Amino acid sequence: MRLFTAVTLGEVLTAQTERGIERLRALAPDAKWVRPEGVHLTLLFLGDVEEGRLPELRDALEPVGLYHAPFVLSVAGGGTFGPPSHPRVLWADVRGDTAALKALQADVARALEPLGFTSEHGEYIAHLTLARARPPRGDPALAACASELQGASWGEGRVDRLVLFESTRGHYVPRLEVMLERG
Numbered sequence: 001m002r003l004f005t006a007v008t009l010g011e012v013l014t015a016q017t018e019r020g021i022e023r024l025r026a027l028a029p030d031a032k033w034v035r036p037e038g039v040h041l042t043l044l045f046l047g048d049v050e051e052g053r054l055p056e057l058r059d060a061l062e063p064v065g066l067y068h069a070p071f072v073l074s075v076a077g078g079g080t081f082g083p084p085s086h087p088r089v090l091w092a093d094v095r096g097d098t099a100a101l102k103a104l105q106a107d108v109a110r111a112l113e114p115l116g117f118t119s120e121h122g123e124y125i126a127h128l129t130l131a132r133a134r135p136p137r138g139d140p141a142l143a144a145c146a147s148e149l150q151g152a153s154w155g156e157g158r159v160d161r162l163v164l165f166e167s168t169r170g171h172y173v174p175r176l177e178v179m180l181e182r183g
Contacts, residue, residue, distance in 0.1 A: 002167045003049045003175065005061070005108050006040040007101070009073060009128075013157025014039050017075060017092070020154050021130055024090070027148065028141035031090070031131040038172045040165070041073075041094060041126060043105040046117050053115075057164060058176050060111045065162060065178040067107060071100035074156035075128055078149035086138030090145050094126035096156060101126050104180075108162065 008014065018036035025033055049057070073096040080087030094101070105124045109117075133139035164176035 001049055001051055001175075003046040003057075004165055004167065005043040005046070005112075006163050006165055007043065007104070007159045007161070008040050008163060009075070009159065010157030013073075013075060013155050016154040017128070020092075020152060024130065024145045024148060027144045028090070028131060028139060030134055031139055031142060031145075032134055033131045034129060035171070039128065040163070040172065041101070041128060043108045043124075043162070044112060044117060044119055046112070054175060056115060057112070060115060061108065061162060061164060061176065061178050064104070064107050064111050065180050067182055068100065068104050068162075068180045069182040070158055070160035070180045071097040072156050072158055073097060073101060073126075074153070076153040078127075078130070078146060078152070080142055080146045082133070082138050084143060086133070086140055087142040087146070088133045088136075088138045089129060090131040090142045090149075091127040091129050092149060092152075092154070094128055098126050101159070104162065 017039050073094055075092045078092040080090055082088035102124055109119055160180050162178040163174050165172045166175050
């Protein structure tokens, strides 16, 4: 199973993001757009994991929820990764209580490190991936989308759970949900 930990953005913000993606899709029809039901913020990518390890992942992740209260994030603005003239990734900026998000991500990483899972990146930078270029050299149309994002604000959402997702052919199946409970 291909697994990763993430948070979702709540129904209202997910719906707003879906509408925003649909408007942007017209500017870059050849890009590979995220599916609205798959909108999430990845905390830690685990990679291929045997199904038999799910109980130990559950045991490591469940206590993390006890140390974190729900928090609010918003999505506004955005940009691209890759060369400005041929970007490879379009992303939206995540704002709001990003300190709480980073603290949750750090605790998830600490909880899973003894099980052999480590972050492939240095510092965690919150962003919402919206689209990827299909050609490896990038897609100039994503630059136009980034310009459109500059004035966009898609609202805010309550983050109240940590999810262990399985990625299967572009779909994301929740395998475990941990409620954030500290109050």
